[in-house]
Amino acid sequence: MADEQNTQGGKKGLAVLLEEARENAKALKGRAREELETTLKQPEKTQLYKSIFRVKHDDSERSRALGVLTNVFLHLHPAKINRDAVRYSYTWGMGGISFYLFIVLTITGVLLMFYYHPTKGQAYRDIVYLMSDVPFGSLLRNMHRWAAHLMIITVWLHMFRVFLTGSYKKPREFNWCVGVILLVLTMLLSFTGYLLPDDQLGFWAVTVGTSMANATPLLGAGGPLGPQLGMTNYNDVRFALLGGSIVDANALLRSYIWHCVAIPLIGSVFMGVHFWRVRKDGGISGPAPVMLESEIKSERKF
Amino acid sequence: MSSADHARPQVAAQSLSLVVAESSKPAAPAKPAASAVPGENPGVNKLRRRVVWSCVWGFLAANLLMFLRYFFPRTLFEPSTIFKIGYPSDFQPGVDERFKAQYRIWVIREADRLFVIYGRCTHLGCTPDWKPSEHKFKCPCHGSGYTAEGINFEGPAPRPMDRAHVELDAEGQIVVDTSRLYSWPKGGGDHFNDPGAYINV
Numbered sequence: 001m002a003d004e005q006n007t008q009g010g011k012k013g014l015a016v017l018l019e020e021a022r023e024n025a026k027a028l029k030g031r032a033r034e035e036l037e038t039t040l041k042q043p044e045k046t047q048l049y050k051s052i053f054r055v056k057h058d059d060s061e062r063s064r065a066l067g068v069l070t071n072v073f074l075h076l077h078p079a080k081i082n083r084d085a086v087r088y089s090y091t092w093g094m095g096g097i098s099f100y101l102f103i104v105l106t107i108t109g110v111l112l113m114f115y116y117h118p119t120k121g122q123a124y125r126d127i128v129y130l131m132s133d134v135p136f137g138s139l140l141r142n143m144h145r146w147a148a149h150l151m152i153i154t155v156w157l158h159m160f161r162v163f164l165t166g167s168y169k170k171p172r173e174f175n176w177c178v179g180v181i182l183l184v185l186t187m188l189l190s191f192t193g194y195l196l197p198d199d200q201l202g203f204w205a206v207t208v209g210t211s212m213a214n215a216t217p218l219l220g221a222g223g224p225l226g227p228q229l230g231m232t233n234y235n236d237v238r239f240a241l242l243g244g245s246i247v248d249a250n251a252l253l254r255s256y257i258w259h260c261v262a263i264p265l266i267g268s269v270f271m272g273v274h275f276w277r278v279r280k281d282g283g284i285s286g287p288a289p290v291m292l293e294s295e296i297k298s299e300r301k302f
Numbered sequence: 303m304s305s306a307d308h309a310r311p312q313v314a315a316q317s318l319s320l321v322v323a324e325s326s327k328p329a330a331p332a333k334p335a336a337s338a339v340p341g342e343n344p345g346v347n348k349l350r351r352r353v354v355w356s357c358v359w360g361f362l363a364a365n366l367l368m369f370l371r372y373f374f375p376r377t378l379f380e381p382s383t384i385f386k387i388g389y390p391s392d393f394q395p396g397v398d399e400r401f402k403a404q405y406r407i408w409v410i411r412e413a414d415r416l417f418v419i420y421g422r423c424t425h426l427g428c429t430p431d432w433k434p435s436e437h438k439f440k441c442p443c444h445g446s447g448y449t450a451e452g453i454n455f456e457g458p459a460p461r462p463m464d465r466a467h468v469e470l471d472a473e474g475q476i477v478v479d480t481s482r483l484y485s486w487p488k489g490g491g492d493h494f495n496d497p498g499a500y501i502n503v
Contacts, residue, residue, distance in 0.1 A: 204428055204443055211427035240373040244380055 076275045078283055085284035090165070094158035095278075098186075099271065101151040108144040109260065116196070118256035120249045123198035148190060155186045167285040175277040178270055185267045192259035198252060206255070207247050214238040381405075383481035389474055390416050390503045397432050397450055407466060407478060408432065410451065417500040418466040418478050419452040425459045439463070462486045467498045476501065 039046050044053070054070060057063055065079040085091065115134055116126045130137035159179065162168055168176035191209060195202045214222040218229055219237040226236060233245045243250030278284060387401055387409065393416060398409040406421040406429060421429045428443035438455075439448035446457030453462045467482035484499040486492035493499060 207428055208426040208443060214427075234378075235374060243373070243375060244378050246380055248380060250375070 076272075076279075078279050081283055082286050085286055090286070091284060092157060092161050094154050094161055098151055098154045098158055099275075101147045101154060102267075102271070104147045105144060105151065106264065108140050108147065111140050112144060113260060118196070118253050120198065120252060123196065123252060127197045127199070148193060151186060152190055155183055159183060165285060172277075172281045172285065175274060175281055178274045178277065182267060182270050182274060185263055185270065189259060189263050189267070192255045192263065195247075195252060195255040196259060203247060206251065210238045210241055210247065210251075213241055384477065384479045386471070386475045386477050387418075388476060390470075390476060390501060397434075399432055402429075402432075405478070405480070407480065408452075409476075411503065414502060415500040416468070416476070416503050417494070418468050418476075420464045420466045420480050420483055422463065423459060424454065424461050424463060425457070430463075461488045462492070462494075465494060465499050468501050469498060470501060 043049050044056075057067060068074045068077055068079045112130065115130050115137065117123060127141070130141050132138075162176065162179065191206075195206045211222075214220045214233075214236065216223045216226070216237050218225050219231065220226045221231040221233050221236040221238070223231075233239065239245060241251070241254065242248075243254050385405060387405075387407075390411075393409050393411045395411050395413070398411070401407050401409065402421060408419045408421060410417050410419060423430050423441040423443065423446050425441065425444055425446050428441050430439040430441040430446065430448060433440050437450055439450075439452065440446075441457065441459070444458050446454060446459035448454050448459070448463055451462075452465070454460070462485075464483040464485045467479040467484070469477050471477050482498070484493040484496055486494060
């Protein structure tokens with residue numbers, strides 16, 4: 001129907017339409033150029049920019065604070081901290097370095113997973129392949145290994161510093177306990193990662209480690225009161241860890257899952273709580289404020 | 303900062319409970335809606351939420367038990383613990399290393415008896431090495447030493463190595479079962495002379 005009407009309108013109508021279209025195109029071109037110019041000159045004025053960065057970043061204290069608060073990656077950080085809290089001689093920066101190493105381990109670990117099969121026989125061959133032939137494989141594996149060693153050291157030093165500065169005291173008792181759980185999880189990550197190359201070192205280390213689990217009181221077949229509770233090598237805590245009575249394919253697979261999926265997930269949850277509590281408990285602890293006796297105000301009397 | 307922050311949500315909670323009480327129980331003139339303890343309102347029937355919450359927690363608890371049971375497989379694909387190792391006449395006096403790699407055992411033949419030592423260090427479970435020149439077993443993990451009969455004499459091992467069950471089948475072949483072990487517990491008497499712990503030869 002519309003086509004018929006157009007043809008009936010004649011040549012004059014068509015010319016007008018063409019002219020209008022040309023005008024529109026010209027205006028559109030002008031506007032596009034204008035928009036492009038503002039985008040290039042002042043990208044922060046565009047809708048795209050404003051949708052991503054909602055805060056105007058002028059150089060004021062409020063704006064800088066908002067820059068931290070409104071950023072998903074920075075919002076765990078306090079917007080402002082005490083000057084003492086950033087003194088390396090006081091904190092050693094060990095908590096932050098531990099977290100940094102965790103990030104490094106996560107990234108290199110995920111990359112290593114692309115070449116690693118957690119099966120007997122194949123596992124060790126994959127490690128040899130990674131070390132000798134995969135492009136950057138040796139670098140990644142060494143990064144993972146050294147970051148793992150370093151993280152154990154930094155986590156212990158972090159705990160040591162917190163102990164020395166008395167930062168486990170009220171109101172930070174709960175966060176100390178969360179930290180102890182994180183320490184245990186870090187050790188478990190280290191232990192489960194040990195078996196994954198499936199070499200002699202890892203095999204016997206896990207043999208020794210799970211033999212210790214075998215000696216757990218009540219829950220281990222070799223531990224005190226274990227046999228009395230009916231524990232054998234086929235139903236005790238060692239059996240649950242290995243998925244069998246010997247260090248074999250099931251143990252390798254279980255180690256792999258705990259190492260790559262379960263413990264990092266559990267640890268991330270506890271890390272989130274840990275960082276959040278640091279802030280809620282009053283920020284990184286600083287040196288105790290000195291108060292002279294003369295400064296202590298007497299109770300107000302009515 | 304903290305006092306103001308704490309105050310606000312409390313006020314909100316109180317006013318909310320008031321609203322709930324008024325809307326749910328309009329015809330309750332005997333008891334005033336506002337109770338002495340904030341957050342506790344006798345006018346609200348809590349039975350339903352208790353039932354729902356106990357269902358949720360019960361479900362989660364059942365799931366946790368299932369999760370724990372899941373880690374104990376019923377079927378194992380491990381090498382059989384029962385196997386034949388030949389005739390007593392196949393073994394010379396002394397320690398025989400033939401089956402160490404395959405079955406983790408040593409066959410010991412003495413003047414009048416034959417027994418099988420299960421090759422697991424009693425300290426933390428490594429496999430010791432037989433050192434013929436020193437005539438002893440030595441564990442590479444933490445240095446435990448055992449005599450040629452598997453009796454501990456040095457290092458951290460708390461007791462002698464276990465011996466596996468042995469018997470002769472109808473053909474006269476030795477059948478070993480490493481799931482039935484004879485041990486000498488620390489401070490206890492040894493089971494090395496029990497029937498099944500050795501074969502007379």
